[in-house]
Amino acid sequence: MAKVLMKGNEAIGEAAIRAGCKNYFAYPITPQSEVAEYLSKRLPEEGGVFLQGESEVAVGYMIFGAAGAGERVMTTSSSPGISLMSEALSYIAAAQCPAVFVNIMRGGPGLGGILPSQGDYFQATKGGGHGDYHLLVLAPDGVQEAVEMTMQAFTLAEKYRNPVMIMGDGLIGQMMEPVEFPDGLKTEPTNKDDWATNGMAHRNSKKRNLVKSLFLDPTALNDNNLALKAKYAQMKKEEVQYELVNADTDYQVLITSYGTMSRVCRTAIDMLKEEGIEVAMLRPKTLFPFPEKAVFDASGKESCQAVISIEMSMGQMVEDVERCVKGRRPVEFYGECGGDIPSPEKIIEIIKALL
Template structure:
């Protein structure tokens, strides 16, 4: 596709994955991301690809492991409690250094919670979620077009670093419709000489594994992984800044909350309040440099999340507590409004925050 068409966020992710070369999808339906699974069930057979609705999320992530090990561009998708069930498999995939693309369209929690949008999975996505010392690359779109763009980017990053990449969206973005443009992939296919595709003239077979029975060998593997993560942190931080140059108060938000924050920012600017927005696009690696820079000029930060407060910890670390970091959040699937955010802005400017 090259022209803009109106698409729902979930379906746009699926079509972007296809444009990125994905021909293997394994998943299990769960609201509010089921449209991805439904869309792939139609499109994969049309393209000669593989679609399989697994008997569980645990089965699905282990099928991803197998397809990734054979060198396929592969993805799975789910929503909050479904991603929880995939955590062991994600840790195995990271340990075995296999590229894959994982979508989490977040819903309210904890537990089964509700099907309304939320952002309570930030810790799970950015701090590992499963066992062991590992990281997912985590990308957070704030529009349907960015869902498309970051899906394309995500597949490329997964192959480049042999690492799981997670697209962290929410129920609003998954269900909303916007005009999007989807272009065929432009990246050169990555050679995968490590894939388990038979001997093919090699003296030894490829073996994919994350089990190291000797402690020193496992430590060496962990050191290798940490070196890779350091490279990712250096090269793959992504963020957007809006009107931060003279801002006294910096709003910090990602995903749909960033769009709400921008509406509040516009109102504040209309009323003469110097407010800016810093939007992390990569949640891991977290974009620390702009926070450190803005902490030198701004008077305070206001972190906005559809959670009880999770990203705020990374904001405090990135600013080195040089300036106050305030927080406003809604939970359980309740969406904050621009007016609510603006009222919090006014409290901070009036010195009444927390009173």
């Protein structure tokens, strides 16, 4: 299929349809409202459901209801909206329902700003809502990868019966790039008859199904949380995705960076190479599960003097990087979080200061 030029937000909407998702609930918020605008036109054409809810709080539970009924469903929002949906995310994870949430991150905390940010790393990977749960978190570095990850997200959500979050940012949502929609990424929905509230008649059964998260018996709650833990362990084993850049050289510095920020670091690495300075980058594509072993291994290369995490935040992923480097190299951090994206020249200056 020929490539088409699309805005990131619209491409994410189209990718959901191509992945077989016909249900979308959302509430407007900059910088992701184009997803809703696009799908409000496209979904009716596909015989699907588009609904603009009255708040992100309500939308979170519309997603829960639809997912509990066994249908593929997605919402998109941006940072403050994701905060409001975080309550529902905790419930959806606890009740083990598959759903796809897209966060086109903007600056925070509070109302923050509407420019790109990576300030929601903690929220996405460490919880956000209450209780012992994790989302499976995918971080694209551009429009094409946002499309592919959106399509994969539905498959992953159903494989684990767990919410999957795509972590984009205002730049990925707003910029236009050529994209294609790989047919091979579309999967058939799994059979959900053993748990979804899709109606006894629908599954030709006399046994009713319950979608719930209340376990008053401490043993039952412990068992449910252990079942969740086992899923997270399986994710860590089977779903880790990352990319290594310039790692076959005797690099002196290892950058860890993801999403939009990693694109700038990639340019900086090329420019440094021209000056004869080898720098590598490890780009996590899954933020949870985090590429723990890959970070440990890459930081251990003999030529590597330091590791630096470069983020559009005050320093969030760096805590996971430090955890994985396990003290065998110094771990530094550089970040900007007001909405301006650090330039390659700035990255080069920071790297040179480490040498």
